[in-house]
Amino acid sequence: MKRFNDLTDFSTQEIKSLLKLASRLEQKPEPRALEGKVLSLLFLSPSLRTLASFQAAMSKLGGSSFVISPDMSIHGLETRPGIVMDGEAAEHIREAVPVIASYGDAIGIRAFAERKNLEQDLADREFESLASLANVPLINMESAIQHPCQSLADWKTMDDLKIPSNGGRFVLSWAYHPKALPLAVPSSTVRMAAQRGMDVVVLRPPGFELPSKIMQDAKRLATENGGNVSETDNRHEAMEGANVIYAKSWSSTSHYGDRLGDQALRENLLDWCVDEPWFDNSREDCRFMHCLPVRRGVVVADRILDGPRSVVIQEANNRMKAQMAVLHRMLKG
Amino acid sequence: MKRFNDLTDFSTQEIKSLLKLASRLEQKPEPRALEGKVLSLLFLSPSLRTLASFQAAMSKLGGSSFVISPDMSIHGLETRPGIVMDGEAAEHIREAVPVIASYGDAIGIRAFAERKNLEQDLADREFESLASLANVPLINMESAIQHPCQSLADWKTMDDLKIPSNGGRFVLSWAYHPKALPLAVPSSTVRMAAQRGMDVVVLRPPGFELPSKIMQDAKRLATENGGNVSETDNRHEAMEGANVIYAKSWSSTSHYGDRLGDQALRENLLDWCVDEPWFDNSREDCRFMHCLPVRRGVVVADRILDGPRSVVIQEANNRMKAQMAVLHRMLKG
Amino acid sequence: MKRFNDLTDFSTQEIKSLLKLASRLEQKPEPRALEGKVLSLLFLSPSLRTLASFQAAMSKLGGSSFVISPDMSIHGLETRPGIVMDGEAAEHIREAVPVIASYGDAIGIRAFAERKNLEQDLADREFESLASLANVPLINMESAIQHPCQSLADWKTMDDLKIPSNGGRFVLSWAYHPKALPLAVPSSTVRMAAQRGMDVVVLRPPGFELPSKIMQDAKRLATENGGNVSETDNRHEAMEGANVIYAKSWSSTSHYGDRLGDQALRENLLDWCVDEPWFDNSREDCRFMHCLPVRRGVVVADRILDGPRSVVIQEANNRMKAQMAVLHRMLKG
Numbered sequence: 001m002k003r004f005n006d007l008t009d010f011s012t013q014e015i016k017s018l019l020k021l022a023s024r025l026e027q028k029p030e031p032r033a034l035e036g037k038v039l040s041l042l043f044l045s046p047s048l049r050t051l052a053s054f055q056a057a058m059s060k061l062g063g064s065s066f067v068i069s070p071d072m073s074i075h076g077l078e079t080r081p082g083i084v085m086d087g088e089a090a091e092h093i094r095e096a097v098p099v100i101a102s103y104g105d106a107i108g109i110r111a112f113a114e115r116k117n118l119e120q121d122l123a124d125r126e127f128e129s130l131a132s133l134a135n136v137p138l139i140n141m142e143s144a145i146q147h148p149c150q151s152l153a154d155w156k157t158m159d160d161l162k163i164p165s166n167g168g169r170f171v172l173s174w175a176y177h178p179k180a181l182p183l184a185v186p187s188s189t190v191r192m193a194a195q196r197g198m199d200v201v202v203l204r205p206p207g208f209e210l211p212s213k214i215m216q217d218a219k220r221l222a223t224e225n226g227g228n229v230s231e232t233d234n235r236h237e238a239m240e241g242a243n244v245i246y247a248k249s250w251s252s253t254s255h256y257g258d259r260l261g262d263q264a265l266r267e268n269l270l271d272w273c274v275d276e277p278w279f280d281n282s283r284e285d286c287r288f289m290h291c292l293p294v295r296r297g298v299v300v301a302d303r304i305l306d307g308p309r310s311v312v313i314q315e316a317n318n319r320m321k322a323q324m325a326v327l328h329r330m331l332k333g
Numbered sequence: 334m335k336r337f338n339d340l341t342d343f344s345t346q347e348i349k350s351l352l353k354l355a356s357r358l359e360q361k362p363e364p365r366a367l368e369g370k371v372l373s374l375l376f377l378s379p380s381l382r383t384l385a386s387f388q389a390a391m392s393k394l395g396g397s398s399f400v401i402s403p404d405m406s407i408h409g410l411e412t413r414p415g416i417v418m419d420g421e422a423a424e425h426i427r428e429a430v431p432v433i434a435s436y437g438d439a440i441g442i443r444a445f446a447e448r449k450n451l452e453q454d455l456a457d458r459e460f461e462s463l464a465s466l467a468n469v470p471l472i473n474m475e476s477a478i479q480h481p482c483q484s485l486a487d488w489k490t491m492d493d494l495k496i497p498s499n500g501g502r503f504v505l506s507w508a509y510h511p512k513a514l515p516l517a518v519p520s521s522t523v524r525m526a527a528q529r530g531m532d533v534v535v536l537r538p539p540g541f542e543l544p545s546k547i548m549q550d551a552k553r554l555a556t557e558n559g560g561n562v563s564e565t566d567n568r569h570e571a572m573e574g575a576n577v578i579y580a581k582s583w584s585s586t587s588h589y590g591d592r593l594g595d596q597a598l599r600e601n602l603l604d605w606c607v608d609e610p611w612f613d614n615s616r617e618d619c620r621f622m623h624c625l626p627v628r629r630g631v632v633v634a635d636r637i638l639d640g641p642r643s644v645v646i647q648e649a650n651n652r653m654k655a656q657m658a659v660l661h662r663m664l665k666g
Numbered sequence: 667m668k669r670f671n672d673l674t675d676f677s678t679q680e681i682k683s684l685l686k687l688a689s690r691l692e693q694k695p696e697p698r699a700l701e702g703k704v705l706s707l708l709f710l711s712p713s714l715r716t717l718a719s720f721q722a723a724m725s726k727l728g729g730s731s732f733v734i735s736p737d738m739s740i741h742g743l744e745t746r747p748g749i750v751m752d753g754e755a756a757e758h759i760r761e762a763v764p765v766i767a768s769y770g771d772a773i774g775i776r777a778f779a780e781r782k783n784l785e786q787d788l789a790d791r792e793f794e795s796l797a798s799l800a801n802v803p804l805i806n807m808e809s810a811i812q813h814p815c816q817s818l819a820d821w822k823t824m825d826d827l828k829i830p831s832n833g834g835r836f837v838l839s840w841a842y843h844p845k846a847l848p849l850a851v852p853s854s855t856v857r858m859a860a861q862r863g864m865d866v867v868v869l870r871p872p873g874f875e876l877p878s879k880i881m882q883d884a885k886r887l888a889t890e891n892g893g894n895v896s897e898t899d900n901r902h903e904a905m906e907g908a909n910v911i912y913a914k915s916w917s918s919t920s921h922y923g924d925r926l927g928d929q930a931l932r933e934n935l936l937d938w939c940v941d942e943p944w945f946d947n948s949r950e951d952c953r954f955m956h957c958l959p960v961r962r963g964v965v966v967a968d969r970i971l972d973g974p975r976s977v978v979i980q981e982a983n984n985r986m987k988a989q990m991a992v993l994h995r996m997l998k999g
Contacts, residue, residue: 017753034700035728036695036697036698036725036726036728038722038725038726040722063725064725064730066725068714068716068717072717072735072737074712074713074714074717075712075714075959078962082965082968083962083963084962084963085961085962085963085964086844086961086963086964090959091714091959092959092960092962094962094971094972095958095959095960095971095982096714096959098957098979099714099718099979099982099983100714102979102982102983103718103719103983103986104722165889240960259804261795
């Protein structure tokens with residue numbers, strides 16, 4: 001494996017094999033598997049789970065890692081191409097990325113969406129230009145449109161909880177948040193659930209439709225794997241018989257990159273905070289999923305997060321376990 | 334060992350056994366003892382020795398660690414319970430702690446006192462609420478009222494220097510500092526020296542008495558171990574025949590949480606800076622101890638710190654060695 | 667090896683032996699060579715390559731490292747001797763350095779020049795005072811006047827590229843930069859190329875002559891190793907038949923520590939940006955070297971940096987490999 005960027009680059013069989021490897025490593029640790037191997041971790045955007053879980057994953061396999069991020073005392077990183085660097089930044093990403101990559105056996109890169117131009121973010125232009133500078137195997141640690149490690153962990157979490165794939169109903173729901181957030185998680189999640197063969201419903205208010213390219217990909221994956229994908233703004237309809245509600249806030253797509261337009265849509269949607277009444281017609285054991293970090297009392301009520309429906313800590317823990325499988329496959333000779 | 338929080342939770346025999354293990358690891362390194370083990374380190378307060386010595390301790394035993402602190406580019410950590418998170422912080426400690434803990438085989442947490450309410454700090458309420466969120470063995474890396482790693486290192490340092498336990502005289506002295514500092518170190522230190530069976534004197538100006546709960550605990554420990562504990566504001570009386578003076582600044586307890594009241598008491602106490610005349614009637618070889626960081630020329634004169642009395646570097650080095658013993662006991666299968 | 671501070675402390679034979687070790691470790695990894703060994707890394711100045719490459723180097727040899735820098739949430743570091751510490755800084759370097767050193771089997775320290783007084787920087791006074799506080803083997807990770815890791819890596823890079831030592835022509839050229847930068851890299855580089863036995867030309871505008879102490883050292887080294895050293899401000903003359911141009915900006919030495927005087931000299935030198943016309947009379951395969959970070963369009967044109975002449979990424983990668991040899995020699999029993 002040279003590139004772990006988009007979960008849908010892998011066949012359903014390949015994903016199941018990765019998940020089997022994750023479970024095997026969970027049962028039978030291999031504390032010397034990656035002896036002498038180094039993972040370079042480049043964070044151009046904030047992180048907590050990813051920062052911690054990649055370091056822990058390498059350590060548990062006997063390898064190690066180092067972290068570079070612009071909040072360290074480095075020299076300031078310029079990203080714009082062709083610029084005359086007479087300002088603050090003393091180093092260009094065109095040198096920094098290949099150098100950092102060259103110290104490791106693989107590199108993980110995180111760079112969130114700029115959220116100015118939807119086409120550009122859908123094409124993952126910034127991430128791809130960073131990735132093209134690295135000459136070693138690459139892991140996407142969240143880009144404008146991908147978050148494959150989260151999706152692999154979420155798939156594993158549903159397997160662990162015996163949530164049915166074919167026939168299981170998965171509601172991906174928009175939720176309120178004071179800021180316009182990137183599309184990476186919902187885009188990855190809808191496709192993951194579709195590829196798992198689930199009955200997927202995207203529940204979102206008008207103006208927050210997922211990009212049609214993403215929905216088309218999800219529908220194709222669903223068809224190939226015995227599931228289906230629909231979308232609605234009707235909560236009651238969406239939640240009917242749901243096994244899972246996966247909450248996430250994201251930017252308006254009708255007003256993408258338009259801060260005021262997004263805000264105007266968003267400010268009437270404070271009731272999109274997942275709470276017990278949402279589960280009126282779901283399955284009784286319907287689970288609550290979220291990638292974290294989550295704003296309590298804003299995205300979801302405390303009683304849901306602290307109650308038996310919530311599996312957010314298991315999801316976060318499975319980040320480490322899923323990543324161990326990816327690293328093992330990528331780096332074990 | 335599931336919890337290393339309060340040194341006095343352990344019997345004197347158990348502490349001696351830990352110190353014996355520390356010395357054994359000093360003599361006979363075990364560079365694979367903790368292979369594949371990971372220690373999560375969560376710093377909600379500043380650190381240098383603790384940050385470095387825990388990482389080094391895990392490494393020397395063949396394990397590893399990762400560090401999370403709010404000064405990193407993470408998402409901002411909310412600590413208040415029940416709050417609607419529509420402000421700056423994007424993540425609540427109720428998710429962050431269990432997630433970080435779940436990536437390790439044990440977790441170390443540092444969270445200094447809020448110093449608003451003495452009862453609350455004595456009950457270590459904030460630390461206990463953090464600790465209750467972690468589902469793995471726990472190490473207290475300094476809380477409002479505990480600093481067990483420092484105390485274990487200090488005990489080891491006195492053993493290394495052959496400072497007598499029964500019959501040895503230990504002066505814990507308040508010292509001037511421009512800021513009101515927490516009670517964790519003096520509270521831990523007085524009880525440690527008492528449990529070591531020493532003749533302990535707490536030397537402090539009026540208004541800076543240690544809390545009676547702490548003094549009572551110390552007196553009980555002294556009685557059980559053949560020592561005794563007294564307090565005074567008379568320097569000459571305190572230093573009579575002393576083997577050790579352990580200097581530390583702390584908040585006024587009569588004006589706890591009252592910044593101006595504390596300041597008013599403190600501003601007349603600039604002469605509480607340990608210097609050679611303090612040693613007039615001590616034992617000739619009386620040692621100077623301090624947990625560091627120490628303000629030169631404020632808490633202690635340069636000539637003491639740079640002279641033969643000072644053992645502050647040994648104390649700091651013993652942090653690593655004491656912690657290696659704790660980690661070995663906690664994590665070695 | 668107890669001290670890796672100045673490459674010229676080592677005989678040419680010793681350097682060749684280190685480079686041979688670096689190549690051997692490149693061919694035949696030794697992922698357990700430094701098992702249980704810890705490297706303390708103290709950064710008092712910014713870093714990217716050094717920060718990443720030392721961590722990676724220790725990891726690849728089975729050891730590990732920890733990093734301390736003032737931008738972390740530590741206690742503020744005071745460096746002035748004899749001061750009464752009643753200000754912001756809560757810890758003095760006189761405690762911090764020996765403590766940090768004591769947690770490792772060796773320590774690396776970085777502290778850039780103050781650039782106030784040339785004599786003081788040439789004597790490396792600040793670094794030497796830090797180094798004197800560490801009681802373990804020491805690596806200079808860049809001081810006021812030394813950067814031995816960079817020079818060893820650069821020597822290796824030229825060997826790897828089969829750039830001739832005796833008879834090879836090495837041009838060390840000043841380049842424009844908006845800020846007055848330290849002398850560590852040019853001072854180390856000119857002596858390295860001289861010791862490698864090359865035909866060394868220092869190309870710099872008036873006012874930017876390298877200090878005569880450095881030039882004398884370089885000339886002596888050249889004589890001993892069959893090379894020679896000259897200096898000029900004539901670009902065409904310097905580049906005649908060059909195998910390598912090594913670009914670097916540095917402070918004015920005629921106006922050292924005089925910000926406005928330096929600026930007045932510098933502002934007319936924007937054409938000291940290496941570009942293709944510079945190579946008119948060089949060897950056709952003349953290489954471009956730089957220690958990084960480099961300001962694109964300021965120090966060097968993009969087309970050079972992105973073209974076949976540039977070997978800057980190889981140089982940076984050789985930092986890790988050179989340092990692995992140093993660490994292996996220093997720490998392997």
